[in-house]
Amino acid sequence: MTHNESMTIAPILEVKSISKFFGSVIALHDVSMFVRPGEVTCLLGDNGAGKSTLIKTLAGVHKPTEGEYFFEGKPVDFNSPRDALEHGIATVYQDLAMIPLMSIWRNFFLGSEPTKGVPPLRRFDVSHAKQVTREEMAKMGIDIRNPDQPVGTLSGGERQSVAIARAVYFGAKVLILDEPTAALGVKQAGVVLRYILQAKQRGIGVIFITHNPHHAYPVGDHFVILRRGTIYGDYAKADVPLEQLVSMMAGGADLEALSHELASASRTDTGRAAEELAEAAQAYHATAVEAAEGATQDE
Amino acid sequence: MTTTEEAPAPPETADERVRRVGGLANLMTRPEIGALAALVLVWVFFAIVAFDNNFVSMAATASILNRAAPLGILAVAVALLMIAGEFDLSVGSIIGFAGIAIMLMVTPGSAGGFGLALGPAIVIALLITLAAGLFNGILVVTTKLPSFIITLGGLFIFRGLATAAARIRTARTQLGGFGDVPGFDILNALLGQKIDIFGAAFDIAILWWIGLTALATWVLLRTKVGNWIYGVGGDTNASRNVGVPVNRLVVSLFVLTAFAAFLVALIQVTQFGGADSLRGEQQEFNAIIAAVVGGVLLTGGYGSVVGAAAGALIFALVQQGITITGVDADWFKVFVGAILVLAVIFNNYIRQRAQKR
Ligand SMILES: Nc1ncnc2c1ncn2[C@@H]1O[C@H](COP(=O)(O)OP(=O)(O)OP(=O)(O)O)[C@@H](O)[C@H]1O
Ligand SMILES: [Mg+2]
Numbered sequence: 001m002t003h004n005e006s007m008t009i010a011p012i013l014e015v016k017s018i019s020k021f022f023g024s025v026i027a028l029h030d031v032s033m034f035v036r037p038g039e040v041t042c043l044l045g046d047n048g049a050g051k052s053t054l055i056k057t058l059a060g061v062h063k064p065t066e067g068e069y070f071f072e073g074k075p076v077d078f079n080s081p082r083d084a085l086e087h088g089i090a091t092v093y094q095d096l097a098m099i100p101l102m103s104i105w106r107n108f109f110l111g112s113e114p115t116k117g118v119p120p121l122r123r124f125d126v127s128h129a130k131q132v133t134r135e136e137m138a139k140m141g142i143d144i145r146n147p148d149q150p151v152g153t154l155s156g157g158e159r160q161s162v163a164i165a166r167a168v169y170f171g172a173k174v175l176i177l178d179e180p181t182a183a184l185g186v187k188q189a190g191v192v193l194r195y196i197l198q199a200k201q202r203g204i205g206v207i208f209i210t211h212n213p214h215h216a217y218p219v220g221d222h223f224v225i226l227r228r229g230t231i232y233g234d235y236a237k238a239d240v241p242l243e244q245l246v247s248m249m250a251g252g253a254d255l256e257a258l259s260h261e262l263a264s265a266s267r268t269d270t271g272r273a274a275e276e277l278a279e280a281a282q283a284y285h286a287t288a289v290e291a292a293e294g295a296t297q298d299e
Numbered sequence: 300m301t302t303t304e305e306a307p308a309p310p311e312t313a314d315e316r317v318r319r320v321g322g323l324a325n326l327m328t329r330p331e332i333g334a335l336a337a338l339v340l341v342w343v344f345f346a347i348v349a350f351d352n353n354f355v356s357m358a359a360t361a362s363i364l365n366r367a368a369p370l371g372i373l374a375v376a377v378a379l380l381m382i383a384g385e386f387d388l389s390v391g392s393i394i395g396f397a398g399i400a401i402m403l404m405v406t407p408g409s410a411g412g413f414g415l416a417l418g419p420a421i422v423i424a425l426l427i428t429l430a431a432g433l434f435n436g437i438l439v440v441t442t443k444l445p446s447f448i449i450t451l452g453g454l455f456i457f458r459g460l461a462t463a464a465a466r467i468r469t470a471r472t473q474l475g476g477f478g479d480v481p482g483f484d485i486l487n488a489l490l491g492q493k494i495d496i497f498g499a500a501f502d503i504a505i506l507w508w509i510g511l512t513a514l515a516t517w518v519l520l521r522t523k524v525g526n527w528i529y530g531v532g533g534d535t536n537a538s539r540n541v542g543v544p545v546n547r548l549v550v551s552l553f554v555l556t557a558f559a560a561f562l563v564a565l566i567q568v569t570q571f572g573g574a575d576s577l578r579g580e581q582q583e584f585n586a587i588i589a590a591v592v593g594g595v596l597l598t599g600g601y602g603s604v605v606g607a608a609a610g611a612l613i614f615a616l617v618q619q620g621i622t623i624t625g626v627d628a629d630w631f632k633v634f635v636g637a638i639l640v641l642a643v644i645f646n647n648y649i650r651q652r653a654q655k656r
Contacts, residue, residue, distance in 0.1 A: 059540070061539075061540055080539065080542075080544070081539060081540050081541065081542050082542040082543075082544060085541075085542045091540070093537075093540055095537070096537075097534075097536075097537035097538075097540040097541050098534075098537060099529070099530050099533035099534050099537060099538070099600065100533065100534075101529075101533050101596075101600045101601050102529055102530065102533055102600075106526055106529065106530075109526070110526055110527070110530045110538060110541050110542075110543060111527075111530070111538065111541040111542030111543045112541070112542060113523035113526055115522075115523060122522070123517075123521045123522050124521055124522050124523050124525070124526060126521065166541075
């Protein structure tokens with residue numbers, strides 16, 4: 001799917017004039033946004049801008065106080081995250097939604113357990129669950145020898161990787177990622193960006209929250225900037241150069257990395273996203289290039 | 300993820316991110332390990348101290364198991380509920396409540412009852428008892444208050460209802476004559492009879508206890524509902540966010556606990572031929588103690604039904620050991636209290652091993 005084709009496709013998920021109040025707190029006011037299948041919508045903004053609140057509303061955790069929610073063109077009214085999951089919307093929450101005392105495989109499938117057998121003997125297909133967990137984690141570049149290990153004993157990045165692998169596995173139509181790369185090493189961050197591109201190629205709509213413009217710019221198709229609970233702007237990639245994006249993401253970038261990135265970004269036009277990813281990754285670390293090339297080859 | 304492509308082959312760095320867990324270390328993180336060890340210790344202790352009192356005998360063993368069975372049945376449900384992060388302090392009162400409900404249904408109209416046949420009487424009493432569990436569960440999920448407080452209210456409400464209903468209808472709080480109800484023999488064969496093994500009388504309730512423990516263990520470890528129970532107990536919000544129907548699960552578990560109380564009540568009504576509105580007093584605490592001694596975390600998210608069964612057995616062992624040695628019964632409380640504290644300390648250690656980052 002090329003960039004131009006996708007511009008004409010109807011959004012898979014769209015909210016119009018959403019507001020969310022928590023008592024006297026106005027977390028979101030008159031927010032509209034959308035994501036098309038096969039596109040990556042980057043949701044950017046300062047701390048406390050309302051990004052997590054917005055995606056929790058999309059994921060069925062919060063009910064919007066006001067506004068409309070459309071999925072595949074039809075109005076929907078999610079009463080729980082389960083409703084959203086059943087529509088194929090999977091989310092990596094900022095707090096990861098992991099149970100520390102439970103094993104990796106139990107966490108991976110919590111709420112979406114594969115079963116075998118007929119009632120009343122229907123049971124959790126444990127061996128399948130363990131195998132899938134191991135495979136999906138291996139794809140993330142994390143070798144778990146023992147899927148029985150409690151998630152609480154994993155490192156922060158490993159835990160984040162489990163949450164991402166789980167959402168990628170279950171996100172049939174829309175994948176929502178709330179700062180998925182925050183705790184990740186260079187290589188794993190590269191893998192996540194590559195995942196986002198793969199999901200995009202499969203026609204999945206991706207909503208990607210990050211404070212890192214070097215992660216957002218290479219994969220994003222358009223950039224929604226949230227400021228103090230309202231939409232500040234929604235820019236297609238072609239209309240916004242990286243430096244402008246960075247300046248709009250108040251406080252999002254450290255300047256040294258920024259100038260580094262500017263240098264590498266100016267060498268390329270806004271070409272294919274995977275190539276840019278390779279560029280950005282190169283600016284970081286040589287190992288990330290491997291992952292990015294993998295993504296390019298997949299196309 | 301539907302792609303079948305190979306992993307991005309990062310072997311040299313992946314290895315150092317792996318943490319190996321050995322067999323023994325794995326065993327040490329099992330929730331019931333402490334209770335099983337304590338079970339052996341307590342038994343050996345009394346086997347030595349009370350050897351002259353025939354502690355190691357068929358009769359004493361039968362007596363221990365007969366004591367453990369009703370508590371164990373209760374502890375199965377209470378353990379599941381506690382692993383899901385909730386308490387039910389009303390479960391002892393519900394035993395009394397259910398017993399009175401059963402007896403009021405079968406007692407003839409002339410004596411103030413409803414004079415129903417055994418079958419309908421049991422079904423109606425069961426529905427009333429399950430409604431009590433439903434009441435607890437719905438109140439807990441709608442108010443979002445700690446179940447500890449809600450069911451503390453239930454502890455008084457259901458005990459009071461049992462006593463008041465019995466007194467209003469029959470002017471008594473102890474109702475007998477269950478043995479004369481037509482059909483009693485069938486019920487007795489199922490729930491009340493004693494089985495003679497080498498001259499010792501074992502309650503058939505022991506089989507119910509074992510069966511329910513096995514069933515609940517299977518549900519907990521091998522079904523999706525079991526996965527939800529652990530998840531909800533570990534982190535309610537996270538579980539809800541990944542799609543676990545939290546409210547439905549919690550309400551169901553309260554209903555299940557009420558069901559266990561009903562079963563215990565029915566067993567005891569059959570065994571004793573009647574009900575007493577005071578029956579089941581303190582069983583809520585005893586069941587919690589059995590579960591906690593068995594490795595169930597007070598804060599939820601961790602534990603096992605086998606552990607709770609071991610906890611119930613320890614409870615009965617101590618009770619029998621104290622009785623048989625003729626030591627003042629006050630020491631029983633000291634003993635149980637000490638075991639409870641030791642178990643919590645030990646289980647806390649196990650939990651930290653499992654949770655440590
Ligand atoms: N449940 C709640 N009750 C009250 N206020 C809330 C609640 N959830 C969020 N808020 C408020 O809404 C605002 C937006 O929070 P949100 O978590 O969406 O920010 P964010 O953009 O994700 O920030 P960050 O980049 O730090 O993750 C904050 O001021 C927060 O305090
Ligand atoms: Mg946030």
